Amino acid sequence: MEKLLLDVRGVSKSFPGVRALSNVQLDLRHNEVLALVGENGAGKSTLMKLLSGIHAADTGTFELNGGKIQVQNPKQAQQLGISIIHQELNLMPDLTVAQNIYIGREPRSGNFLLNERKLNARAAELFKRIRINLDPKSKVGDLTVAKQQMVEIAKALSHDSKVLIMDEPTAALNDAEVRALHGIIRNFKSPATGVIYISHRMDEIKEIADRVTVLRDGGYVDTVDAGSMPIREVIAMMVGRRIQTEQRPDAAPATADVVLKVDGLSTREMLRDVSFEMRKGEILGFAGLMGAGRTEVARAIVGADKITAGTVEIHGRERKVPNPAKAASLGIGYLSEDRKHLGLLLERNVKENIALSSLDKFSGGGFMKSKAMAVKAQELVGTLRIKTPSLTQAARNLSGGNQQKVVIAKWLVKDCDILIFDEPTRGIDVGAKEEIYALLNDLARQGKSIIMISSELPEVLRLSHRIIVMCEGRVAGELANEEADQENIMEMATRFGADDVVPAAAAAPAGGAQ
Secondary structure (H helix, E strand, O other): OOOOOEEEEEEEEEEOOEEEEEEEEEEEOOOEEEEEEOOOOOOHHHHHHHHOOOOOOOEEEEEEOOEEOOOOOHHHHHHHOEEEEOOOOOOOOOOEHHHHHOOOOOOEEOOOEEOHHHHHHHHHHHHHHHOOOOOOOOEHHHOOHHHHHHHHHHHHHOOOOOEEEEEOOOOOOOHHHHHHHHHHHHHHOEOOEEEEEEOOOHHHHHHHOOEEEEEEOOEEEEEEEOOOOOHHHHHHHHHOOOOOOOOOOOOOOOOOOEEEEEEEEEEOOOOOOEEEEEEOOOEEEEEOOOOOOHHHHHHHHOOOOOEEEEEEEEOOEEOOOOOHHHHHHOOEEEEOOOHHHHHOOOOOEHHHHHHHHHHHHHEEOOEEOHHHHHHHHHHHHHHOOOOOOOOOOEHHHOOHHHHHHHHHHHHHHHOOOEEEEEOOOOOOOHHHHHHHHHHHHHHHHOOOEEEEEOOOHHHHHHHOOEEEEEEOOEEEEEEEHHHOOHHHHHHHHHHOOOOOOOOHHHHOOOOOOO
């Protein structure tokens, strides 16, 4: 019987009011990428925090290369060769790449002076070894999210890791960057090392993983071979039911009123002459590569970015929208892709976050109507199936998927006519995705109009009645759902240069608003 790189047995962990893990097992072989999957709240992140020394297990054993270990803190985990790259990047933007990687371990001249030359040389040697193209002297704050992810990887590997844990490493990467990351992973795994890879993207699991371990509701379900097990079977193990993944939306009514009209929208940094219309009860998808301008369109509409040219009409009337608060008062809600920094007050509880955008509804005579807030919050916790031990749980203690649901609940209380969802399912498991898909469709049937920005083309095709494709800050084309597929969307998103983008009308089919 082969000796395992990492062997976890009978692990349980409880927090106040929550049993996060119950008798969980996991084994990682040498020279292997083991995918760890499960719905939000299944216990994946808790298990990884136990392995990396952030929390201590209540029960269970951990063995590394056949020897028992007790990981008491993150520094000890690194010394043992266990490194973790969290979903939320943990870098210092004002320091250089090399300084971020070797913070606290810098080479010095004498006892006090930092030796920048040796520091940069050490970083350059590391990049050469792991085949990453980075400049050690670059300021991290000036890098793209993808490059920052590479810095996190280099930082983890600088500790001579045996076990590398990656939590949603591709959530903010485009397809080319994902391929580059997978190349780094393949170069890293060896007869002395292995990778635990957490992802909600099922296509990636088939691409990079050797085996898949499934958790559900804090318990171990099974470990299966990634190559031979159909993805639909893995999903069924994750959620305890089968999920339909090949649906398309019903056609939106072509005669519905235009609720939002954007004409010639431009901004100083990105957008140039963006124009489109959206109808009542329609889900309008925005597709394109990262940096194409999709989020910038949303931010310009709600006043988060200053418009330099163009107009925005809401329900047939031109409006000036100086800030997101004004947008909300005009009936436009914006769910940012950055839920932790722009969508939630992490230290406040679930009830307070849900009421955050509608405090006027829960106040009177100088006092807050706490009971009314609790009743509405409890209703939405039930409707959206938010997993929380109570309404008083701090938002930071919820899983990523449940945090996203709290943000959605916040805007449902506001009852906006137009909702902009920017990456609504980023970092969310397939079961929670289905719930959010059903919610968006229900909102559209109720007459709400939705802009849905997503980097996942199957998601765009699954939900959108029409699809606007962005390229280099402009609208590259428009497609009705029934004639759209991943190939023609990507062809539009990549074929045009900066001076070569066609107007939406030229690319749209007749009756494109169907």
